[in-house]
Amino acid sequence: MATSRRGANPPSLSKCPSGIQGLDEVTFGGLPRGRPTLICGGAGCGKTLLAMEFLYRGAIEFHEPGVFMAFEEKQKDLEENFASLGFNLAALIKRKQLAIDHVYIERTEIEETGEYDLEGLFVRLASAIDSIGAKRVVLDTIEALFSGLSNEIILRSELRRLFRWLKDRGVTAIVTGEKGDHLLTKHGLEEYVADCVIHLDHRVQDQLAIRRLKIIKYRGSRHGTNEYPFLIGENGISIYPLTSLLLAGRAYSRRISSGIEGLDDMFEGKGYYEASVILISGWAGTGKTSFGAQFVDSACRRGLRALYFAFEEAPGQLLRNMRSIGMDLKSWTDQGLLRIAAARVTFCGLEMHLVTAHEEVRRFKPQVVVIDPISTLTGAGQSDEAKSMLMRLLDFLKNEGITVLMTDLSPLGVRGEGRDLCVSSLSDTWIDLSMETRGHTRKRRLTILKSRGMKHAQETMDLLITDAGLRVKAIAAEKED
Amino acid sequence: MRPAEFRLVLYVAGATPKSIEAFANLKKICEEYLKGKYAIEVVDLLKNPTLAKGDQIVAIPTLVRKLPAPLKKIIGDLSNTEKVLVGLNIIGKGAR
Numbered sequence: 235m236a237t238s239r240r241g242a243n244p245p246s247l248s249k250c251p252s253g254i255q256g257l258d259e260v261t262f263g264g265l266p267r268g269r270p271t272l273i274c275g276g277a278g279c280g281k282t283l284l285a286m287e288f289l290y291r292g293a294i295e296f297h298e299p300g301v302f303m304a305f306e307e308k309q310k311d312l313e314e315n316f317a318s319l320g321f322n323l324a325a326l327i328k329r330k331q332l333a334i335d336h337v338y339i340e341r342t343e344i345e346e347t348g349e350y351d352l353e354g355l356f357v358r359l360a361s362a363i364d365s366i367g368a369k370r371v372v373l374d375t376i377e378a379l380f381s382g383l384s385n386e387i388i389l390r391s392e393l394r395r396l397f398r399w400l401k402d403r404g405v406t407a408i409v410t411g412e413k414g415d416h417l418l419t420k421h422g423l424e425e426y427v428a429d430c431v432i433h434l435d436h437r438v439q440d441q442l443a444i445r446r447l448k449i450i451k452y453r454g455s456r457h458g459t460n461e462y463p464f465l466i467g468e469n470g471i472s473i474y475p476l477t478s479l480l481l482a483g484r485a486y487s488r489r490i491s492s493g494i495e496g497l498d499d500m501f502e503g504k505g506y507y508e509a510s511v512i513l514i515s516g517w518a519g520t521g522k523t524s525f526g527a528q529f530v531d532s533a534c535r536r537g538l539r540a541l542y543f544a545f546e547e548a549p550g551q552l553l554r555n556m557r558s559i560g561m562d563l564k565s566w567t568d569q570g571l572l573r574i575a576a577a578r579v580t581f582c583g584l585e586m587h588l589v590t591a592h593e594e595v596r597r598f599k600p601q602v603v604v605i606d607p608i609s610t611l612t613g614a615g616q617s618d619e620a621k622s623m624l625m626r627l628l629d630f631l632k633n634e635g636i637t638v639l640m641t642d643l644s645p646l647g648v649r650g651e652g653r654d655l656c657v658s659s660l661s662d663t664w665i666d667l668s669m670e671t672r673g674h675t676r677k678r679r680l681t682i683l684k685s686r687g688m689k690h691a692q693e694t695m696d697l698l699i700t701d702a703g704l705r706v707k708a709i710a711a712e713k714e715d
Numbered sequence: 716m717r718p719a720e721f722r723l724v725l726y727v728a729g730a731t732p733k734s735i736e737a738f739a740n741l742k743k744i745c746e747e748y749l750k751g752k753y754a755i756e757v758v759d760l761l762k763n764p765t766l767a768k769g770d771q772i773v774a775i776p777t778l779v780r781k782l783p784a785p786l787k788k789i790i791g792d793l794s795n796t797e798k799v800l801v802g803l804n805i806i807g808k809g810a811r
Contacts, residue, residue, distance in 0.1 A: 338771050345802030348737075348791035353728040353775035354760060354767050361764035383774065383790075 253291025256473030275434035339382025493532025516667030
């Protein structure tokens with residue numbers, strides 16, 4: 235990956251892990267400890283969330299209590315907003331792991347006459363820090379002072395003093411700032427924060443909202459220089475670092491059965507590689523979903539945990555359909571070995587699909603994952619974007635040692651290798667399903683287009699869907715009619 | 716003695732020159748315009764830091780008019796008598 239090469243970490247630079255999914259990877263360890271970091275970006279870009287999650291994870295994962303000084307939202311509003319992300323702020327406050335102080339300045343009730351300073355703010359911050367022994371502090375967003383108070387000269391010199399004071403206290407701080415027209419922040423906060431500046435961005439492209447994070451500077455540390463997509467999901471922020479970070483994954487040599495009679499024989503008699511990606515492409519009605527279900531069924535039969543992403547069918551429908559070809563998936567879901575995650579299609583976009591996938595995997599810890607179909611994902615976003623997101627998801631799964639089977643609906647008229655399939659390069663094994671009309675019947679055919687690292691069979695075979703599941707066999711000599 | 720019509724709280728943080736000046740200015744103004752009708756309480760936030768939250772104190776010194784309602788705040792050393800009088804609603808804007 236591209237990194238800033240200006241010097242390796244000096245030993246003196248200590249880092250404070252944020253605990254936020256992916257952020258510590260792109261910052262090589264976290265935010266500068268004992269120093270302020272500026273998080274800037276437009277309205278709704280996720281600044282407040284990132285800042286609060288920093289405190290939340292700090293308290294829960296690193297036993298570092300935190301103070302949240304809120305200039306825009308009341309404590310009650312923050313508690314309610316974050317409850318929807320599963321962050322129980324009230325409990326943290328009760329356990330003295332978090333303190334929230336809402337600072338509110340109503341300009342209309344304030345008259346200014348003569349000299350003043352912001353010692354009141356310092357006193358409040360100090361008192362909040364001391365009350366819980368805070369190691370982390372968030373000021374969100376201190377720029378509100380500029381709209382509450384009119385003497386900019388005093389404000390600026392007091393801000394300078396505040397940032398020095400934060401450093402002297404040795405707290406790791408996040409200061410948020412609203413995006414300005416010409417500057418990173420409306421009031422040029424970047425002038426006071428020299429150590430680390432992170433920019434968040436929220437763009438809509440092809441009607442699809444995409445969030446990105448970029449580290450603008452990080453003094454004394456190398457850091458990723460790319461724009462990293464990030465998602466806001468049920469458990470907060472997830473930042474997706476570049477794939478190469480994860481490619482250190484092991485190469486597996488163990489095999490896993492396809493679960494389909496006759497198919498393992500085509501893969502050296504042993505089936506797929508574990509922790510590989512298997513792509514099943516084909517037109518509608520060629521048996522792709524049954525293929526995935528059969529894989530899951532055979533995995534559960536051997537006691538493996540399987541997660542099935544059904545992007546087009548409701549779980550009940552899938553269970554019924556598979557029962558009709560002899561698979562009792564319900565017994566696996568009842569035993570807790572199988573989870574069918576049905577995500578509602580496209581309107582929530584690629585971002586949500588991927589975040590759902592990530593969180594389901596983290597929660598369920600499957601050994602086998604089926605994504606049915608990925609066309610829903612690639613169709614939901616601009617294709618480059620979709621490809622890179624899908625790539626990250628697959629890398630994540632492989633890195634976890636999970637075997638992935640994904641189905642892909644070929645557009646009508648385009649088949650197999652003829653299709654410019656961006657996903658083909660992401661898969662280790664590619665099986666194409668098709669239909670051939672023989673006389674008055676349509677027959678399903680199966681061809682292995684590729685399978686990395688093994689000598690697979692080259693023949694096109696018959697794929698039969700029977701009352702007892704799928705079966706692959708050599709094409710019978712047929713009488714011409 | 717009947718309760719004061721004007722209940723004023725002056726927030727300071729230690730005996731800084733600005734705070735001392737603010738108190739002196741306030742005392743003078745009150746004696747001149749509100750004689751017998753006022754009460755001043757001085758809160759030192761260095762001694763009682765938790766009190767800053769309740770009245771939303773950010774700047775020091777801050778004078779808070781608790782009574783009569785509505786709540787009013789004047790920040791600074793109170794060196795401009797007219798602004799203080801306007802801020803406390805003792806005289807209307809532009810009365811002088």
